[in-house]
Structure formats: structure tokens, C-alpha cells
Amino acid sequence: xxxxxxxxxxxxxxxxxxxxxxxxxxxxxxxxxxxxxxxxxxxxxxxxxxxxxxxxxxxxxxxxxxxxxxxxxxxxxxxxxxxxxxxxxxxxxxxxxxxxxxxxxxxxxxxxxxxxxxxxxxxxxxxxx
Numbered sequence: 207x208x209x210x211x212x213x214x215x216x217x218x219x220x221x222x223x224x225x226x227x228x229x230x231x232x233x234x235x236x237x238x239x240x241x242x243x244x245x246x247x248x249x250x251x252x253x254x255x256x257x258x259x260x261x262x263x264x265x266x267x268x269x270x271x272x273x274x275x276x277x278x279x280x281x282x283x284x285x286x287x288x289x290x291x292x293x294x295x296x297x298x299x300x301x302x303x304x305x306x307x308x309x310x311x312x313x314x315x316x317x318x319x320x321x322x323x324x325x326x327x328x329x330x331x332x333x334x335x
């Protein structure tokens with residue numbers, strides 16, 4: 207009887223701990239507005255970097271803007287958009303690397319491509335919601 211009681215208590219404790227740990231990892235889906243704001247913020251930062259590059263802005267500041275855009279795009283949480291978001295993020299990474307290597311033409315082309323991709327993401331998201 208004593209062994210049965212210990213097994214029962216251990217099982218109940220294990221089950222309650224598993225329930226608590228699963229609850230801690232549950233993340234609420236972002237709202238439509240949260241995702242839309244993330245898209246708009248990312249798009250604005252990419253546009254800012256693109257404009258700054260076109261106007262001959264400081265290379266280090268443009269690299270920082272691109273890095274900020276890559277951080278902002280992480281908040282675009284939507285299963286439909288994940289692939290496109292990752293592809294656009296890779297284009298931003300290429301733009302940053304091109305700037306670091308003083309390849310301004312390549313950086314400009316990459317930023318323009320990223321801008322188009324984030325505009326496409328925005329249109330896709332708005333049309334699906």
C-alpha cells in the first residue's frame with residue numbers, strides 16, 4: 207500500500223509539472239494589428255535605408271538601419287508569410303554585406319528588391335485578412 211501511494215503521488219506530481227511547463231511555452235498568436243504594424247515598421251525602415259543609400263548617406267548608419275529592419279521583421283509572425291519574410295530577410299542580409307564590402311550598386315539593388323518583397327508581403331497580408 208505504501209509503494210502504491212508513492213507511485214500515485216509521483217505520477218500526480220509529474221503530471222502537474224508537465225502541465226505547468228506546457229503552459230509556460232504556450233504563446234498567443236499575434237493579432238492582425240500586431241502583424242500589420244510589424245510589416246509597416248519593417249517596410250518603413252527598409253524605405254529609410256533605401257532612400258539614405260540613394261542620397262549618399264553614411265554607410266554605417268545605413269547598415270544599422272538594415273540591421274534594425276531585420277530585427278523588426280522578426281515580429282511578422284504569420285504562417286502564410288514566413289517563407290516570404292525569410293526570403294526578404296536574406297535579401298536585407300545581402301544588402302548589409304554588400305555595404306560592408308563597399309559594393310554600393312549591389313547594395314542598392316538588394317535594398318530595392320527587399321523593398322519590393324516587403325511591399326508584396328504587406329499586400330498579401332492585407333488581402334488575406
